[in-house]
Amino acid sequence: MNETIENVVIIGSGPAAWTAAIYAARANLDPLLYEGEPSTEMIPGGQLMFTTEVENYPGFPEGVDGQDLMARMRAQAERFGTRMVMEDIVEVDFSAFPNRLVTSRGDQVQTKTVIIATGARANWLGLENETRLARSGGGVSACAVCDGAMPAFRDQRLVVVGGGDSAMTEAEHLAKYGSEIVIVHRRDQLRASKMLAERVLSEPKVRVEWNSEVKDVLGDDFITGVRLRDTETGEERDLECAGMFVAIGHTPNTAFLGDALKRKENGYIQVEPGTTRTSEPGIFGAGDVIDDRYRQAVTAAGTGCMAALDAEQWIAEKG
Numbered sequence: 001m002n003e004t005i006e007n008v009v010i011i012g013s014g015p016a017a018w019t020a021a022i023y024a025a026r027a028n029l030d031p032l033l034y035e036g037e038p039s040t041e042m043i044p045g046g047q048l049m050f051t052t053e054v055e056n057y058p059g060f061p062e063g064v065d066g067q068d069l070m071a072r073m074r075a076q077a078e079r080f081g082t083r084m085v086m087e088d089i090v091e092v093d094f095s096a097f098p099n100r101l102v103t104s105r106g107d108q109v110q111t112k113t114v115i116i117a118t119g120a121r122a123n124w125l126g127l128e129n130e131t132r133l134a135r136s137g138g139g140v141s142a143c144a145v146c147d148g149a150m151p152a153f154r155d156q157r158l159v160v161v162g163g164g165d166s167a168m169t170e171a172e173h174l175a176k177y178g179s180e181i182v183i184v185h186r187r188d189q190l191r192a193s194k195m196l197a198e199r200v201l202s203e204p205k206v207r208v209e210w211n212s213e214v215k216d217v218l219g220d221d222f223i224t225g226v227r228l229r230d231t232e233t234g235e236e237r238d239l240e241c242a243g244m245f246v247a248i249g250h251t252p253n254t255a256f257l258g259d260a261l262k263r264k265e266n267g268y269i270q271v272e273p274g275t276t277r278t279s280e281p282g283i284f285g286a287g288d289v290i291d292d293r294y295r296q297a298v299t300a301a302g303t304g305c306m307a308a309l310d311a312e313q314w315i316a317e318k319g
Contacts, residue, residue, distance in 0.1 A: 022082075163183070
């Protein structure tokens with residue numbers, strides 16, 4: 001084990017992690033950040049690495065490429081002295097001071113404080129073309145608030161996959177821009193709350209394809225439609241559309257924590273209201289891993305700032 005005790009270790013590489021790193025570095029905490037290793041499910045940089053055009057992040061009136069935004073944040077953190085390691089943290093022990101972390105290469109790290117900013121990943125259908133078009137900016141998305149206002153979706157038929165509150169919220173938002181919003185749901189009734197569902201279904205632009213599931217996404221460079229399968233008869237049919245928004249939930253990236261921290265019923269890390277403090281002293285959460293409501297880059301960055309300030313204060317109080 002390395003005998004050096006770090007001031008703060010940041011786990012993650014999205015807006016929350018980089019913002020925390022910038023603030024911690026400027027506070028002379030000499031932060032060590034674990035970006036994670038690229039995999040089939042996750043790549044360093046978080047969900048914005050799958051977004052070609054970010055138009056709602058302040059300071060970029062013409063919009064900014066998601067990967068470019070993450071590269072800029074990373075460079076800013078590096079400029080102020082953040083040390084970066086492209087490894088995962090696979091095990092944690094917060095039961096004694098200093099906290100102990102184990103990396104994917106077997107190294108053990110001791111640290112006074114930890115900022116967990118590992119984010120949450122959108123749940124996808126698992127279709128090959130869905131993944132390809134989502135990564136290339138080809139009209140497949142998991143965030144209507146992020147992407148719905150893009151010119152390619154305006155006055156077009158758009159598909160929303162799902163039947164819960166998330167899907168209803170996505171459909172309601174997209175109705176501001178699309179000519180028709182088609183909700184594709186595999187059952188004959190929605191799982192969403194009654195009031196929300198009634199409000200969305202009363203919107204003239206919205207209709208539902210009941211007992212249907214998406215079996216394929218059509219299109220080469222950009223989506224042109226979806227292939228639907230009737231869940232009762234097995235019959236397949238094609239539906240033309242200019243965009244598909246998958247709204248079947250998110251999964252917070254917390255598996256590596258085991259039972260080390262208290263979490264909400266849906267798996268998100270529980271923090272003390274108004275702070276980023278978790279159930280364990282010196283351990284802080286930031287970004288989408290603690291946020292099951294907003295899930296925006298700007299809110300993630302805000303909590304990253306909060307976590308760095310909370311960690312700085314905790315270290316100062318402990319002397």
